[in-house]
Amino acid sequence: MVGLHKSEMKNPVVRWIDERLPVFTLMDKEYAKFPVPRNLTYMWSFGGMAMVILMMMIATGVFLAMFYVPHTAHAFDSVERIMRDVNYGWLIRYLHANGASMFFIVVYIHIFRGLYYGSYKYPRELLWMLGVIILLLMMATAFMGYVLPWGQMSFWGATVITNLFSAIPVVGESIVIWLWGGFSVDNPTLTRFFSLHYLLPFAIVGVVFLHIVALHITSSNNPLGVEPKGPQDTIPFHPYMTIKDSFALLLFFIFYFTFVFFFPNYLGHADNYIPADPLVTPPHIVPEWYFLPFYAILRAVPDKLGGVVLMFASILILFAVPWLDRSPVRSMKFRPLARPFFWTFVASCVLLGYCGAMPAEGIWVPLAKVGTAYYFAYFLVILPLLGKLERPLPLPTSISERVLGGGPVPAAAAAKPMEKA
Amino acid sequence: MANSLPPGGAADAATRRDFLSLTTTAVAAVGVAAFAWPFIHSMNPAADTLAVASTEVDLAPIAEGMAITVMFRGKPVFVRHRTAEDIRLARETPLSALPDPQRDEDRVQKPEWLIMVGICTHLGCVPLGQRPSDNKGEFGGWFCPCHGSHYDTSGRIRRGPAPRNLEIPPYTFTSDTSIRIG
């Protein structure tokens, strides 16, 4: 029939809709039949988890916004009212506040997974870059969300971070005044942060959509970093991945709810339960834990502009990783020399996070400098050089051979030239 | 001629069409930029924010060696009644010892009254040093605990990450014992 989509749906109602708007065919193709490599591990469950938390953040956020009052005179009290008087307000707020931390834990693991298995390499460069955009949007959203309860850390965190822009030569001061809508962090700042905090998560949803479209073109990478060669190397997404991801999600929710119900303020800072006071700076300003490594990089540089530039560069450099890593082999499984450098990189991020939480004095300053130096050296020196110097292990000829065949890699495979990533 | 392309004129026609598309795009870009400006500018300080009345301060109750903090445009302003020792220290410091060289004489209207915006020029914390019990840093003025900036008795940066001296707001003496800031 001209003009109608040819649907294979059996149910007549579903079929009638599907012929005119083939969403069912689309869902079936992208989420049920969609072939994924048969060797995916739980490391591949974090993307799905991130999506679920994003929905969780939007759902809890919409309800918080029903009770939250974006005004310097009422914001703190309205959050306290949510905690004490609104029915289940404490639950909704703790889900939201801890959800932000969980979101970053999951996304950071997701990113390190990508770095370990070379998921950013051809043909997935754009998929990776869309991920970095999501990270940037998440950071902006979380930063502005943390300002909303208008506690001491909200206020002083906002002051210090917005002041970073004053380091820009010539136009810096005007930019900061524009960001504030006044001459200090004040009511105009709070109201615009609320507006943008509501908006940006939906922008994230948009970029996540593009991220998934790109994923479904290139399909998933896998722990071996070898592309599937045929149906023997793949399994359909449903039921295999749906059940695996559901189980991972269940474990994740146990972790998340342990914080929500038993340690709801563990990841926060006590000073944010003191109302904002523009006249008194807390003796030790710290950002939320997920910003600590970047904060440490900022403070590791004695020069104001230099620190700001390095801090932004530390995130933006991720955009260039697909071109900095010259090795044709994706998975670190087959890169014996790169592996210790990768784990040292993970350690340097943890070290930076620790330094960011400590006062910028004594041993913490040189340690932060070491961490910063390694962070940048890993991307700018080590990865490009390893691509040239390293002799990777032989790759298996196919996923099924390695997964089903077991045993050592056959000589034939070892003799075969490395597969180009 | 009007109805048909001249022989070999396809390239010529394409150039003319290119020109039209380029001008149309350029006009559209200018239009979008012009339309964006009101939205961008709406985020700059509003008229009422700019019009915040100036602040009057009565200096009479501030004894020598003491300081008070008043609010001006949402920012703390430090008003310090300096001692002769404070002034002497500030004026003896050679300009070569200062990261942001400025004479003490150029920072005050009357030597005993130092009036400054109490915001660290690094990243905007409020430095300590207003209360007698505060840590005043190594130069006897103010100390910013956030990232360790030391200011002297003239509010000039001496050590630490802050790039500039504490800012001097516009103010006038309305009488011997009162000022108007703003």
Ligand code: HEM
């Ligand atoms: C990417 C998703 C989001 C992230 C990472 C995020 C993050 C945050 C954070 C860190 C806070 C401070 C929590 C606290 O300490 O109290 C917060 C507060 C808040 N958020 Fe979100 N948020 C997200 C989405 C949303 C959405 C979609 C809305 C509204 C529709 C929303 C509404 C609010 C409100 C009203 C508050 C203030 C109440 C409070 O502080 O608990 N959020 N958000």
Ligand code: FES
């Ligand atoms: S804000 Fe004062 S030293 Fe950084």
